[in-house]
Amino acid sequence: MHPAFSVVLLTTLIGTAQGLFLALYTVQSYSVVALLPQQDGRFYAVGSAIALLMLIGGLVASFFHLGHPERAWRAAARWRTSWLSREVIVLPALMGAVFVYGLLHWVGWDLTIIGIDTGVPGDLTLLVGAGGTVFAFALFLCTGMIYACIKFLQEWATWLTVVNYTLFGGASGFMLATAYSAYASPELVNFYAGWTAIITAAVLVTRVASLIRNARIKPKSTIQTAIGVRHANVQQKSQGFLGGSFNTREFFHRAPRWVFRSVKWVFLVLVFPIPLLLLWAGVALHGVGLATGAATLVAAFAIQYLGLMAERWFFFAQANHPQNLYYQTVS
C-alpha cells in the first residue's frame, strides 16, 4: 500500500493524544487512592489541552486524505458495519471528553456524583475521565480494526494490529507525559518513566511478533487464482495501459527496495533503544536536579515520535494488496 502522509500523521497524533490522556487519568486514579501525591487542576488541564491539540491536529490531517472533506459528516452514517465510521464517531466523542475533563480541572468545578469517599473532593472529573478512558480504548480498537478487518491484506489482518496501535499510542503518550511532568510536576517523572519503559518493552514484543508473522506470510491469492488459469508459469505481459492509474499509485509504495528495508531498522532503532536510553538519561539527569533532564525527555519523545511515523510508513508499505497481482507489468 502507498503510505499517505495524512494517515501516518493522523494515526500517530491521535495515538499519542490517547496515550497522554490515559497517562493523565492514570495519575488521577492513583492519587485518589493516595498512591501518588495530589496534583492541582492545572496539571490535568494543561495536559488535556496538549492531548486535545494533538487530537485536533490528527483530525485536520485526516481531512487531507479525503476527496470531499466538506462531506465528512456523512461518515458517521454506517457505524453498524464500518470501523472507519465508528472511528469517526469515537474521535469527536474522545475530543469532547478530553475537553470537558480539562475544563473541569481548569475551573476546579468538581461535584460529588456517586460519593466515592476519597481524600479528593468530588468525583465528577473521575467519572468524566472514566468515560474518556473508555473512548480512548474504543478509538484504539477502531483505528486498529480499520486495518485488521480487511482480511485479504494479510499483513494487517491480525489481532496484533489492534494491540500494536494501542501499545504504540500508550508508549508515546506516556513518553510525552514523562516529558510534560518534568516541567509541570517533577514528582511524577519516575512514575511515568517506569510505565513508559514497560509499555515500550511490551510493544517491542508485539511489534517484533507481527514482523516475524508478516515475514512468514504465504499469500493466499496468486496470479493463478487472480485470473483463474491453472498453469504453474503465468506471467503478466500487459496491464492494459502504458501510463499510471489509481491502481498503480495507491497500492504500491514505490520506494526502492533498500529504502523499504532500511525503514524497518530505522523505526526499530528510533522507537525502542534510543528513546529508552534518552528516557533513562533524562530521568537520571532530572533526578540530580539538572535542567537538561527535562530537555532530554522531550528529545526522547520527539525521536520516538519520528520513529513512530517511520513505523506507520512501514506498516502501510509492507501490506501487499492482492490487486497488485493485476498490475505487475506495464507492457
Add this chain to the structure above:
Amino acid sequence: MTQLALVIDLNVCVGCHACVTSCKEWNTSGAAGYMSDDRPYGEDPTGTFFNRVQTFECGEYPKTELVHFPKSCLHCEDPPCVPVCPTGASYKRPEDGIVLVDYDKCIGCKYCSWACPYGVREIDEHQKVMKKCTLCVDRIYDESLPEERRKPACVLACPTSARLFGDVHDSESAVSVAIRESGGYALMPEWGTKPANHYLPRRKTHMKIHEDELVRADNPLKKEAKLPKPKITEPSLDDVTSW
C-alpha cells in the same frame, strides 16, 4: 432475486480493447459526469477507467499461450467494499445486485478500494469520488432503446461476442447456461466474495484417434487393397447385412 452480471469467455476474447474504449465512451458521456483524464497525449498519461483488458502469458516459449483478460467490477454477491464504506455511498442494489457508488455521498476516503481484492475501483482524480463499473445501469433499463440494445456498452462492442450479460440467478438464462455448461469460474474464490461475474476458461477441442481406426477392422487377411467389386447383378454387402 436478480443478480445481473457479465460472463466473459476467455476462449473467445482476442484482446482488442473495444470493450475498454466503448465503456469509457459511454460512461464519460453519461449523466454521472465525465471520467477524467490527465495528459492523455503527454508523458505519463493517466485516467479513470471502469474496464481494462490485460494480457497474461502461460507457459514457456515455445509452448506458450496468451490469455487476454478483461477486468471490471465483478459485482460480488458478498461485496467486501460495501460494508466498509463509512457513508453508505457504496451500496449493492437489492433489486438487481449491481454494486454502485452514490457520487453525491462519497467522501473520497478510498477505503472501499482498499477493501476490494480485485482493484476495480478507481478514484476520479478531479471529481474526487470513487468510480467503478455500473453495468451501464443508465442504459440497460432505458426503454427508449430497442430491447436488444439494452445491454452494457462493453457487451455491445465486443466483436467476438466474448461478453455475455444477464441474470446469473435465473438458471435458464444464457449466462447461467454458459457458466454451468462451459466451466464458468469466479476470480479469487479464496476470499469468499462470491463474484457475480464469471469467466469461461480456455477450452481445447482434442480428437483422439485410436490405433484400430487407422487399419481396416473388416480386413482379416490384412490386405490393403481394393476389395473385389461385386457385379451389378449380385447383391452387395449393403443388401444382405445391416452393418
